[in-house]
Amino acid sequence: MSHTPATRTGLALAAVVAVAFAALPATGGEPSRPPPSTTADDQLPYVYTTWKHFTVKDGLPNDHIFAVKADGPKVWVGTEGGLACYDKGGGRIRSWKEKDGLPWRVVSALDVNPKTGELWVGLFGGGLARFSGGRFDHFHQLNSGLVNDVVYGVAVEHDNVWAATTAGASRYNTVTRKWTIYTEKNAPMEEIWNYGVSYNDGKVYLGIWGSGVLEFDVATERWKDYLDPDGEMEIDLYRDDGLVHVITTGTSYVEKILWVSTYFGMNRYDGRHWRGIYAHETGLPSDFGNAVKGRTANEAWFSTDKGLGVLAHFPTDTWVTYTMDPKTHGGKAVISRGTNVLKTVTMPRSLPHNYVLWVDIDGNDAWVGTSKGLGWAIGDGYYAGLRPRGEATTAGASAHAKPATDVAPRTTSRKGGNP
Amino acid sequence: MAARKVIQTVPVGDEPHGVLTDRSGRHLYVLNTSSDSISVIDTASLAEVKRLEASRSPWSLALSPDGSRLCVTNNLSRFVPFRTPSMSEVTMIDTDRAVVEDRAVVPAANLLQGIDWHPSGRFALITLNRTKNLVPMTRLLQGWTITNGLGIVWRDGRVDQVLLDEPGQCFPDPADVAITPDGRLALVTSSGSDRVAVVDVPRMIAMLQAATDHDREHVFPNHLGKPTEFVLKHIAARNSPRGVLMAPDGKTAFVANALDDSLTLIDLERLEVAARIDLGGPKVITKTRCGERLFHSARITFHRQFSCHSCHPDGHVDGLTYDIEPDGLGASPVDNRTLRGILDTAPFKWEGTNPSLRRQCGPRLAVFFTRIQPFTPEELSALDRYICTIPRPPNRYRPLGAELTDAQRRGKALFERTTTNDGRVIAKDNRCITCHFPPLYTDRSRRNVGTKMALDRESDFDVPHLNNVYDSAPYLHNGIAETLEEIWTRYNPEDKHGVTNDMTKDQLNDLVEFLKTL
Numbered sequence: 001m002s003h004t005p006a007t008r009t010g011l012a013l014a015a016v017v018a019v020a021f022a023a024l025p026a027t028g029g030e031p032s033r034p035p036p037s038t039t040a041d042d043q044l045p046y047v048y049t050t051w052k053h054f055t056v057k058d059g060l061p062n063d064h065i066f067a068v069k070a071d072g073p074k075v076w077v078g079t080e081g082g083l084a085c086y087d088k089g090g091g092r093i094r095s096w097k098e099k100d101g102l103p104w105r106v107v108s109a110l111d112v113n114p115k116t117g118e119l120w121v122g123l124f125g126g127g128l129a130r131f132s133g134g135r136f137d138h139f140h141q142l143n144s145g146l147v148n149d150v151v152y153g154v155a156v157e158h159d160n161v162w163a164a165t166t167a168g169a170s171r172y173n174t175v176t177r178k179w180t181i182y183t184e185k186n187a188p189m190e191e192i193w194n195y196g197v198s199y200n201d202g203k204v205y206l207g208i209w210g211s212g213v214l215e216f217d218v219a220t221e222r223w224k225d226y227l228d229p230d231g232e233m234e235i236d237l238y239r240d241d242g243l244v245h246v247i248t249t250g251t252s253y254v255e256k257i258l259w260v261s262t263y264f265g266m267n268r269y270d271g272r273h274w275r276g277i278y279a280h281e282t283g284l285p286s287d288f289g290n291a292v293k294g295r296t297a298n299e300a301w302f303s304t305d306k307g308l309g310v311l312a313h314f315p316t317d318t319w320v321t322y323t324m325d326p327k328t329h330g331g332k333a334v335i336s337r338g339t340n341v342l343k344t345v346t347m348p349r350s351l352p353h354n355y356v357l358w359v360d361i362d363g364n365d366a367w368v369g370t371s372k373g374l375g376w377a378i379g380d381g382y383y384a385g386l387r388p389r390g391e392a393t394t395a396g397a398s399a400h401a402k403p404a405t406d407v408a409p410r411t412t413s414r415k416g417g418n419p
Numbered sequence: 420m421a422a423r424k425v426i427q428t429v430p431v432g433d434e435p436h437g438v439l440t441d442r443s444g445r446h447l448y449v450l451n452t453s454s455d456s457i458s459v460i461d462t463a464s465l466a467e468v469k470r471l472e473a474s475r476s477p478w479s480l481a482l483s484p485d486g487s488r489l490c491v492t493n494n495l496s497r498f499v500p501f502r503t504p505s506m507s508e509v510t511m512i513d514t515d516r517a518v519v520e521d522r523a524v525v526p527a528a529n530l531l532q533g534i535d536w537h538p539s540g541r542f543a544l545i546t547l548n549r550t551k552n553l554v555p556m557t558r559l560l561q562g563w564t565i566t567n568g569l570g571i572v573w574r575d576g577r578v579d580q581v582l583l584d585e586p587g588q589c590f591p592d593p594a595d596v597a598i599t600p601d602g603r604l605a606l607v608t609s610s611g612s613d614r615v616a617v618v619d620v621p622r623m624i625a626m627l628q629a630a631t632d633h634d635r636e637h638v639f640p641n642h643l644g645k646p647t648e649f650v651l652k653h654i655a656a657r658n659s660p661r662g663v664l665m666a667p668d669g670k671t672a673f674v675a676n677a678l679d680d681s682l683t684l685i686d687l688e689r690l691e692v693a694a695r696i697d698l699g700g701p702k703v704i705t706k707t708r709c710g711e712r713l714f715h716s717a718r719i720t721f722h723r724q725f726s727c728h729s730c731h732p733d734g735h736v737d738g739l740t741y742d743i744e745p746d747g748l749g750a751s752p753v754d755n756r757t758l759r760g761i762l763d764t765a766p767f768k769w770e771g772t773n774p775s776l777r778r779q780c781g782p783r784l785a786v787f788f789t790r791i792q793p794f795t796p797e798e799l800s801a802l803d804r805y806i807c808t809i810p811r812p813p814n815r816y817r818p819l820g821a822e823l824t825d826a827q828r829r830g831k832a833l834f835e836r837t838t839t840n841d842g843r844v845i846a847k848d849n850r851c852i853t854c855h856f857p858p859l860y861t862d863r864s865r866r867n868v869g870t871k872m873a874l875d876r877e878s879d880f881d882v883p884h885l886n887n888v889y890d891s892a893p894y895l896h897n898g899i900a901e902t903l904e905e906i907w908t909r910y911n912p913e914d915k916h917g918v919t920n921d922m923t924k925d926q927l928n929d930l931v932e933f934l935k936t937l
Contacts, residue, residue, distance in 0.1 A: 115469040117518035132472055133510065133522035142908040143901060145928040175470050181925040
């Protein structure tokens with residue numbers, strides 16, 4: 001949450017500062033030093049307590065879920081062993097493997113062209129595929145202008161499809177059929193190992209292993225790079241000075257806010273101010289971020305190796321951290337504000353597995369891809385932000401208010417690897 | 420419409436061919452035949468709102484009776500693995516969302532052109548060819564080179580195929596189909612034989628539904644005896660009948676005779692020609708027009724099985740690789756080459772053995788293709804004249820007078836380069852520009868570019884011209900390269916087809932961008 005550069009002030013101050021953010025507008029403005037408030041502790045975010053799991057037993061081609069994309073009544077699922085589609089209306093899963101025409105087994109990324117309904121499929125080692133009307137079209141580095149077949153991310157931008165690959169980014173114009181490659185030759189890409197790509201509202205963001213975040217303005221076709229001002233160090237010398245680390249894995253741009261996941265913590269950037277987000281001082285379960293999905297300017301879902309961290313209300317630093325017990329497979333959601341645990345909710349199930357690779361938001365619901373199946377978090381009665389305790393939704397689960405003193409404040413401010 | 424004036428021009432893709440609105444009139448669909456896409460135009464703003472992916476060469480479209488689905492035929496087969504049968508597609512569009520919802524596969528068929536929905540909405544009829552390009556063309560004598568027929572595209576995506584050829588009386592180049600409002604009859608045009616077939620639709624459907632799945636999938640698509648069960652009559656039209664349309668009252672059909680500039684009116688009660696309407700075309704038939712009629716007529720082939728147009732639709736390509744000569748099954752496969760802009764590009768044939776079009780279209784055609792008396796000298800001269808006039812379309816990648824883009828300019832430098840990336844001099848004979856020099860981008864020689872494969876008898880092949888090269892996939896003498904990229908990423912391992920293996924991926928992309936401008 002909020003800090004002086006070199007020290008932490010402890011739980012009490014953190015709580016005061018966090019509460020105060022609630023008074024700020026949802027977007028814009030410098031949110032780091034608000035006036036105190038006394039009401040936020042009584043307010044809680046929405047907690048997803050109804051979960052459904054899907055694995056190979058339910059028809060998925062593989063339990064290693066690398067990508068999920070919700071598209072109306074369909075939910076597309078990319079796995080290590082093929083592509084699947086869950087029909088929410090009929091409750092059925094249909095899958096495609098190589099024998100069914102899928103050009104490559106490992107599906108690492110998915111996006112849908114909202115205009116045409118075409119599904120674009122990133123294939124880890126197999127290039128790109130377009131799935132339209134039951135037909136797969138295969139684009140790879142031998143038959144097309146795609147820069148490399150190891151595709152980590154896919155994003156549709158207007159009539160263009162972007163692919164984040166291990167050797168640069170490709171942009172394919174589906175109307176003119178022109179391929180453009182972006183590497184160190186024509187973009188500020190210090191490294192070319194592109195981990196993720198996202199598009200929204202006129203901006204394409206590339207998350208690059210070792211080169212931070214690159215922003216491509218679609219209107220001007222100009223690049224802007226975001227690096228870690230501290231350099232490639234594991235220590236955060238100056239808080240909130242920029243990207244927490246240049247090994248970035250995911251980006252998500254929503255309501256003019258850029259959310260970033262890295263292997264050493266997460267970021268929020270409002271166009272002027274950066275905010276570093278770390279596990280030791282928030283509800284983030286781990287600094288090892290696999291992906292991020294921003295829902296609003298104030299809510300983001302972080303996929304980590306130790307669970308799912310949902311920053312449910314940024315102004316108050318209120319989190320819901322979802323994990324599963326590996327022994328009992330029971331689910332748990334911890335509501336916290338900074339390091340102060342407000343409430344713990346147990347439920348029969350939450351995540352299918354704590355190693356979370358991807359999240360997609362689907363209206364009130366969320367889809368969570370893990371290394372052991374797909375989770376469907378059903379958001380009946382979902383609300384954004386906070387509500388008074390008496391109105392907060394945790395139905396169907398047992399809740400335990402946990403005293404704040406149960407949690408020892410963490411006072412270091414470092415960019416760790418896995419805590 | 421009342422003033423008969425053009426009020427606005429809407430940019431779409433290349434060679435727009437068919438247009439149709441949905442039932443509400445909200446969207447206009449335009450088939451971009453050369454771009455393999457379908458433009459969706461908002462009729463209120465007259466702006467293209469999206470472009471849908473077709474298969475290859477989308478040709479005609481028809482709206483289902485309930486207005487929910489729009490079906491599109493595609494003239495060319497999808498790309499298929501080397502020496503495997505064609506696989507064509509009917510693209511189905513959900514008009515509510517204006518997206519492609521299904522793609523019905525029509526195996527072993529190509530040149531899907533005409534389409535009409537049955538008024539019941541249960542199925543649509545399409546015209547098709549079944550080209551046996553994997554066996555030597557000389558099998559024509561056995562009636563097995565190109566067969567012609569109808570496809571029945573069911574609502575659920577299943578497709579039946581039946582022939583309209585009969586032994587000794589083929590039905591070459593079926594171009595369009597129209598069904599009477601009562602669903603009883605379908606009229607199908609044969610542009611290669613100047614006839615219209617009258618199909619008893621209920622009888623044809625009953626025949627299919629009484630058959631086993633095996634017969635529907637494997638027997639009927641090749642059965643020359645079946646048409647007698649459902650073709651009621653053939654009606655003579657004029658030169659190259661193509662489009663056919665029913666009057667709303669179901670009493671008259673109109674047939675457009677493309678090379679006669681006329682309409683044939685058919686009385687649907689008597690099933691006879693009622694009238695010919697002259698559309699005011701030229702009264703003097705020029706030598707070129709005469710050649711064009713010959714090109715589109717099947718009377719020059721044994722049993723009238725096909726015309727020049729069957730493999731070179733409108734002078735272009737059908738996208739297939741052929742086994743022409745009786746030198747062994749599958750030996751010496753050759754990619755079909757476009758006739759657009761062919762003037763001055765002699766010699767002809769991939770092996771470059773025909774010095775002139777007259778030789779190509781004369782004795783060689785009779786021996787290997789038509790298996791019948793060759794053209795007379797006068798006919799040959801007219802055909803030669805027509806073929807030499809088939810124009811190249813405007814280049815979509817470089818509008819007239821436009822400057823090269825940055826990528827195209829970089830590609831041009833690579834095309835003309837004399838040294839590799841690390842400074843080694845490229846031998847003159849191994850530079851792109853040496854064999855493919857402007858304006859035709861061919862030196863009209865035969866070269867060994869390392870593409871000889873197991874089925875080939877020769878290693879040296881004609882250097883093809885590169886004009887509009889983007890529009891004539893697949894590539895190389897045997898059509899094994901689906902894309903321009905594959906010419907160098909797959910089939911140039913030893914740098915014999917130009918020195919390209921030192922190029923980075925972005926350089927190869929630039930080279931391709933330049934080639935598309937030629």
